[in-house]
Amino acid sequence: MPALRYELIKTCAKSGARLGRVHTPHGTIETPAFMPVGTQATVKGMTPEELKEVGAEIILSNTYHLFLRPGHELVREAGGLHGFMHWDRPILTDSGGFQVFSLSKIRKIKEEGVTFQSHIDGSKKFLSPEASIGVQNALGADIIMSFDECAPYPCDYAYAKRSMEMTTRWAKRGQIAHARPDDQALFGIVQGSTYKELRVESAKQLVDLDLPGYSIGGLSVGEPGEIMNDILEHTIPHLPKDKPRYLMGVGSPDYLIDGALRGVDMFDCVLPTRIGRNGTIFTANGRIIVRDAKYARDFTPLDPACDCYVCRNYTRGYIRHLFKTGELLGLRLATWHNLHFLLSLMKQVRQAIREDDLPGFRERFFRQYGYIE
Amino acid sequence: MPALRYELIKTCAKSGARLGRVHTPHGTIETPAFMPVGTQATVKGMTPEELKEVGAEIILSNTYHLFLRPGHELVREAGGLHGFMHWDRPILTDSGGFQVFSLSKIRKIKEEGVTFQSHIDGSKKFLSPEASIGVQNALGADIIMSFDECAPYPCDYAYAKRSMEMTTRWAKRGQIAHARPDDQALFGIVQGSTYKELRVESAKQLVDLDLPGYSIGGLSVGEPGEIMNDILEHTIPHLPKDKPRYLMGVGSPDYLIDGALRGVDMFDCVLPTRIGRNGTIFTANGRIIVRDAKYARDFTPLDPACDCYVCRNYTRGYIRHLFKTGELLGLRLATWHNLHFLLSLMKQVRQAIREDDLPGFRERFFRQYGYIE
Numbered sequence: 054m055p056a057l058r059y060e061l062i063k064t065c066a067k068s069g070a071r072l073g074r075v076h077t078p079h080g081t082i083e084t085p086a087f088m089p090v091g092t093q094a095t096v097k098g099m100t101p102e103e104l105k106e107v108g109a110e111i112i113l114s115n116t117y118h119l120f121l122r123p124g125h126e127l128v129r130e131a132g133g134l135h136g137f138m139h140w141d142r143p144i145l146t147d148s149g150g151f152q153v154f155s156l157s158k159i160r161k162i163k164e165e166g167v168t169f170q171s172h173i174d175g176s177k178k179f180l181s182p183e184a185s186i187g188v189q190n191a192l193g194a195d196i197i198m199s200f201d202e203c204a205p206y207p208c209d210y211a212y213a214k215r216s217m218e219m220t221t222r223w224a225k226r227g228q229i230a231h232a233r234p235d236d237q238a239l240f241g242i243v244q245g246s247t248y249k250e251l252r253v254e255s256a257k258q259l260v261d262l263d264l265p266g267y268s269i270g271g272l273s274v275g276e277p278g279e280i281m282n283d284i285l286e287h288t289i290p291h292l293p294k295d296k297p298r299y300l301m302g303v304g305s306p307d308y309l310i311d312g313a314l315r316g317v318d319m320f321d322c323v324l325p326t327r328i329g330r331n332g333t334i335f336t337a338n339g340r341i342i343v344r345d346a347k348y349a350r351d352f353t354p355l356d357p358a359c360d361c362y363v364c365r366n367y368t369r370g371y372i373r374h375l376f377k378t379g380e381l382l383g384l385r386l387a388t389w390h391n392l393h394f395l396l397s398l399m400k401q402v403r404q405a406i407r408e409d410d411l412p413g414f415r416e417r418f419f420r421q422y423g424y425i426e
Numbered sequence: 427m428p429a430l431r432y433e434l435i436k437t438c439a440k441s442g443a444r445l446g447r448v449h450t451p452h453g454t455i456e457t458p459a460f461m462p463v464g465t466q467a468t469v470k471g472m473t474p475e476e477l478k479e480v481g482a483e484i485i486l487s488n489t490y491h492l493f494l495r496p497g498h499e500l501v502r503e504a505g506g507l508h509g510f511m512h513w514d515r516p517i518l519t520d521s522g523g524f525q526v527f528s529l530s531k532i533r534k535i536k537e538e539g540v541t542f543q544s545h546i547d548g549s550k551k552f553l554s555p556e557a558s559i560g561v562q563n564a565l566g567a568d569i570i571m572s573f574d575e576c577a578p579y580p581c582d583y584a585y586a587k588r589s590m591e592m593t594t595r596w597a598k599r600g601q602i603a604h605a606r607p608d609d610q611a612l613f614g615i616v617q618g619s620t621y622k623e624l625r626v627e628s629a630k631q632l633v634d635l636d637l638p639g640y641s642i643g644g645l646s647v648g649e650p651g652e653i654m655n656d657i658l659e660h661t662i663p664h665l666p667k668d669k670p671r672y673l674m675g676v677g678s679p680d681y682l683i684d685g686a687l688r689g690v691d692m693f694d695c696v697l698p699t700r701i702g703r704n705g706t707i708f709t710a711n712g713r714i715i716v717r718d719a720k721y722a723r724d725f726t727p728l729d730p731a732c733d734c735y736v737c738r739n740y741t742r743g744y745i746r747h748l749f750k751t752g753e754l755l756g757l758r759l760a761t762w763h764n765l766h767f768l769l770s771l772m773k774q775v776r777q778a779i780r781e782d783d784l785p786g787f788r789e790r791f792f793r794q795y796g797y798i799e
Contacts, residue, residue: 094747098754123722123747131725131743139739349496352504366512370504374467374496381471384754 056195057238057265059297059318066409069289069316070402075111075266075297077143077195078236079135082110084297084318085406087309087399088145089392090326093118094128094138097326098385099392101140106362107389108396111143113321116188116198117152121171121178125191133193145321147301148185148198148227148242151270155203162202164219182223183230186239190232197231198268199224201242206275213246220244221258228262238265240299246271247280249287256291267292268299269317278308285315306335306398307424310415313402325391330384332376335394339423341369343387348373355386361393430569430611430638432670432691439782442662442689443775448484448639448670450516450568451609452508455483457670457691458779460682460772461518462765463699466491467501467511470699471758472765474513479735480762481769484516484568486694489561490525494544494551498564506566518694520674521558521571521600521615524643528576535575537592555596556603559612563605570604571641572597574615579648586619593617594631601635611638613672619644620653622660629664640665641672642690646681654681658688679708679771680797683788686775698768702760705749708767712796714742716760721746728759734766 060074075082089096089104092115096104104112114134119125131137134144153159153169157178160168166181180188185200201220204213224241231239241259245251259267269288272281285300292298297318303309304322312320325335332344336356341348343355354364355372363372363386375383398418405414419425433447448455462469462477465488469477477485487507492498504510507517526532526542530551533541539554553561558573574593577586597614604612614632618624632640642661645654658673665671670691676682677695685693698708705717709729714721716728727737728745736745736759748756771791778787792798 093751093753094744095753095755098758100755100758118751122751123743127723127743130723131741137741137744137747139744350500350503368504368510370496370500371467371510371512374510378466378491378495380466380468381754381757382468382473385471385473385758 065406072406085313088321107393117149125188129191144194145196146194148200150201182226199227208246217244240266242268242270266297329387329391363390438779445779458686461694480766490522498561502564517567518569519567521573523574555599572600581619590617613639615641615643639670698764702764736763
């Protein structure tokens with residue numbers, strides 16, 4: 054029995070958006086879904102119970118970080134990531150590819166794999182397609198990623214082509230190395246930078262491998278939003294309808310809605326948690342910076358339209374005080390609300406698809422949020 | 427109607443310990459009680475709901491800190507401390523006296539009051555007995571403290587005597603200045619350093635003021651534990667039986683039990699939260715430092731004898747990982763468990779008094795904890 058099954062419930066009559074369910078060994082995810090990021094086996098500042106309360110059905114964790122600390126063998130001994138971190142719902146791990154290129158000093162990229170320096174202690178480390186899958190087999194996430202090279206932006210055509218082709222070869226090697234296909238669904242990652250023909254070629258090559266799902270990587274790395282949407286429109290039609298599509302590293306409200314409109318099923322991003330810890334808050338009327346002096350005597354909720362635990366019980370003035378005095382609770386409350394905001398947004402997106410009106414929802418949301426006048 | 431009523435339930439047949447209840451406008455506290463410290467209108471890292479879950483019936487907050495940030499007038503506008511921080515149970519505020527002497531560069535102590543530098547921005551500030559009560563009237567805690575001078579340890583007799591006598595005069599001024607005696611119970615603070623005759627004199631002078639409760643200050647400031655216990659034995663008989671007695675700044679398990687044995691009803695200390703954030707954990711068998719390498723693969727709970735949320739769901743190995751990677755959740759879980767440990771200890775102390783055997787409980791607890799061989 055395969056580790057993952059995608060169930061298509063319906064497609065929006067007015068867009069490419071689709072409502073579905075992803076069934077995994079640890080439960081079912083309603084899609085389109087946003088996945089909070091728990092880099093080091095914890096979504097910063099949140100307990101698993103709180104993640105459930107804000108509506109998280111799946112979280113993402115990072116192979117690169119866990120490979121370095123505490124080490125995947127230790128996590129395996131602890132009963133895998135689920136047991137280690139006390140989270141019993143689905144988990145997705147990335148391959149470590151993106152972090153090797155973004156966080157560490159690269160020593161050498163070869164066909165065999167990548168030798169790099171740990172960003173923690175500078176020690177020499179090696180990850181290959183086989184090693185990445187081996188680490189992910191030890192971590193035990195429900196959904197795992199093929200090792201890929203995430204090309205930088207901008208990137209010339211020749212480099213992007215070589216890189217994309219190597220990523221396909223790495224996907225094949227990972228598929229062969231994968232030791233737990235019945236427990237863990239291996240996704241391939243479509244690359245090809247901003248070149249549509251490379252994206253199409255990448256999608257076709259990976260679809261030939263008949264993997265249980267497909268990720269779209271190398272976007273939201275600095276390119277304008279229109280390029281990202283354009284690439285999605287040219288890539289997604291080449292992905293199978295009966296498998297989930299995951300757009301990596303995307304988490305701003307506009308990108309989530311625009312991705313869903315084009316048929317994306319899954320998203321992840323550190324944005325809500327990272328900006329939250331910095332005192333930046335999502336509201337129905339756009340972002341606010343709650344540290345600002347103007348909120349000192351504002352005894353209304355972070356987002357008056359929100360019904361989350363934070364907005365029901367605390368005020369902007371109090372949360373500003375927590376940030377100004379460096380109190381941990383400030384980070385917690387901001388993170389909590391921001392995650393609730395995005396997960397609630399995804400619920401609204403799913404409802405809009407159910408009602409065949411995601412474009413109408415987009416228009417209303419964008420106008421209130423301030424994306425459009 | 428007075429703001430506070432102390433109800434004596436029973437006295438331990440084998441010690442001076444007493445079981446009681448303190449009734450306040452925001453609810454009742456079972457005593458002997460430990461009060462977690464929420465210095466800046468938050469117990470670091472904990473929500474009010476979590477404080478209730480670990481069993482906190484009252485918390486303490488700091489006048490000095492809130493006077494400086496965000497300012498007591500802002501807190502008053504927010505509905506007082508209870509409304510500001512979303513805590514609907516009793517609160518006690520200290521007078522700011524201790525912090526003026528321990529945290530700020532003192533400019534001048536005069537009979538009138540104390541001019542000092544803010545530890546935040548170095549600005550010049552003034553607190554007097556009247557000003558401290560004014561700030562506390564704005565904060566709105568159920569129990570408030572008279573402004574006192576906390577003499578250093580060691581301290582010569584002449585200084586200790588002058589200081590204690592000024593503290594009594596300040597208590598009288600505070601009592602006159604107190605604007606909300608029906609909502610807030612003002613405690614006097616017994617001083618007198620390590621000199622028994624000064625302690626007795628201080629107690630008598632304050633008892634003459636007929637205040638609703640009495641604090642014992644200036645202990646646990648560096649003197650040996652035997653001195654503290656000796657002072658308690660000589661002070662408490664001079665305090666009225668029908669009013670609560672609060673030993674300030676005490677929170678280690680041995681001091682809590684030894685204080686309760688001598689008739690103390692209330693305690694507070696930053697110890698459980700502060701050492702928790704440093705990775706030091708209370709267990710039935712003594713403290714452990716969970717950051718230590720030996721716990722990396724220890725997949726047992728922080729304290730195998732504990733049934734708190736943290737011990738039911740997480741392991742030492744995981745919590746060590748959180749500390750080693752600087753994750754917020756580590757601070758939260760350690761704080762949570764340590765507070766649960768002390769509040770559960772106080773529950774056991776109350777049960778032992780009920781059973782007329784606090785000395786027996788002390789013996790068993792001290793032996794298991796490792797205080798005695």
